[in-house]
Amino acid sequence: METKKINCQNCEEPFDEGFKFCPNCGQKTNEELTIGVLFYNTISNYFSFDARFLKSFIPLMFRPGYLAKRFLAGKRLLYLHPAQMYLFVSVIFFFLFSFVVAEWKKEANAINKKIVESEVVEQLPDEAQKQFDSIQKAKVLESLKKNKALLGMTDEDLKKTDSIIQLQNGNNLKTSWDFNKKKVDSLIDAGADDAIIYKEMGMSNDAGFFEKRIYAGFLNLMKGSGAGSVIQRSVDAVPIAMFILLPLFALLLKLFYFKRGRYSHHLVFSFYFFSFLFTLFSLLLCIDLFIVPIPGWISWLLILSTFFYFYVALLNFYRRNWFFTFVKCSIITFVFMLMVIPTTGVLLALFGIMNG
Template sequence: MEIKEINCQNCEQPFEEGFKFCPNCGQKTNEELTIGVLFYNTISNYLSFDAKFLRSFAPLMFRPGYLARAFVEGKRSQYLHPGNMYLFVSVIFFFLFSFLVNDWSKDANDLNKKIAEADVVENSEAQRKRDSINNQIVLNALKQNQNLIGMSDEELARTDSIMRSQKLGGLKTSWGFNKSKVDSLVAIGASEDVIFKEMGMSEDAGYFERQIYKGSLDIAKGSGFGNIIKRMFDAVPIAMFILLPLFALLLKLFYFRRGRYSYHLVFSFYFFSFLFMVFAMLLGVDLVFEEFPGWISWLIVLSTFFYFYMALLHFYKRHWFTTLLKSGVITFIFLLTMIPTAFGVLFVFGLANA
């Protein structure tokens, strides 16, 4: 009897007719694309993900090291994959963190605007009178010592004219360029090259020099501080994707014989997911309850160090005292290397987003 074969519509591998599911990829052999099928697949995939997250949430928060240990031991269908867990929790964290960044950016721009406007606002009447008196004192001193310092009548008259015509309370010299002229160029819509040239940028300026002048121009406009904060925020996820593998590498160095690098990476994914979840909950509480006690937040943050110790203890199953020492040293080294690494990434990618 001849066996009739058909090809799977998904993987195109042949199989015997009569199978309800492809033995190679698992797709149904006769499933027409209807509205019901479309929404059933969408909802079932979402509910499957949602159920795994809910099953994984309690162990992640209250059983340090358990999920990582279960995953490396082969229990990989019951709980959410470490990579998916990290991505899901980090999206929640950065979504909530964006509200805080917007507030920081607004406050920074308000401060920046006050600083920028303060450089062009004239002084009070009392300040102008004091400046006028001080100028007159200087002129009188010059006249009394004119012969001693060798100043001619023409030079003295020119100095007198300059000091009397000077716009008191005008531009400060802290900008390093003529801010009034730069403001005029911005107002008429001049190109950045023209404005940067007026600010003093060299003719053969490279990328980084241009970015520095661009940042200075933003500050002069009153929006530079907020832009800097937003650029740094945009670079934080990239910095974390670099720091997480470095953290796993650090674990590998301290637990060299306790598994492949991938094992330590699994631990790192779950541990950073825990950190993001804690910080996300703190941000959520802070957004809802403005008067939430700060000491409680700091206590929760400090408890993450204890969580890290317990997670190492349960995952690597080493002596408690050895684990305590290693957790302290790993934390110290990571924080020591995290700061320059994070700032380097923030600087490079922050400028790239400028």
């Protein structure tokens, strides 16, 4: 008796009726699309949240270098794929990090509001005006110093800002930040050219690059481009930065372990190492946000411990002398941190951060 043939709904290849799974592509036959099936397929296909993740979690956290070694040894279905692991934990991290960013944006917007809503005191006696200016300058500088991380300012930027604000009658700057705010607001509402508004705000005719940046930043704040948007754009640049930095990290490993396999081998190691970092940071955020606040010294201690995790992972993965591995680990870490700074700077510039 001839067996009835049916076609697979996925690959459309024929197979004998009675099979629970297609012999050609492996898809389950006659599976009803329920909410449960839809949810499981979404998680399974895009994040591979299955037994392999649970099986990979313990060695990822407590056996440095083990997963990368096993993956290269051919155990590629037993544990979660390195790229899938990285994708999954990075999504979790940035989701949790968004709660922290929301607080940063709130603080930055509070600073923005203080700047925009500050009223100008006019027609004061000279001595009173000078005293008022002095107090206002001190408030501005103190606010900038406390929130320099939120505003993306370096110590050098603060020093230059300090020197600019403290100038009273120098050639570089003709304002003490007591410009007529109502007039500036009316110029903004009228759509006046930025150059005209800068002049009304007191920018000197021969303003240098940094002075122009200061005025551009203040003008953007007055136009409603809140400091919170600056924070958001900075955070938006982080995933792209990691997308660039991870392959560069693998390239560093290739340079220091040139004879220890192809570039793809070092890339596997990098995926698992960065997955560990994101997992650790996600756990810290989860505890700090939803369970109990973590003291700063404990957070820093755990973050510093990642260096020793990296060292042990190199020892286990590359099987080299402990002393030379420690030297290479230190150099790779140092060089990579140097790479982070220019990469982040370029991305922030592309996102419009450096120009306010």
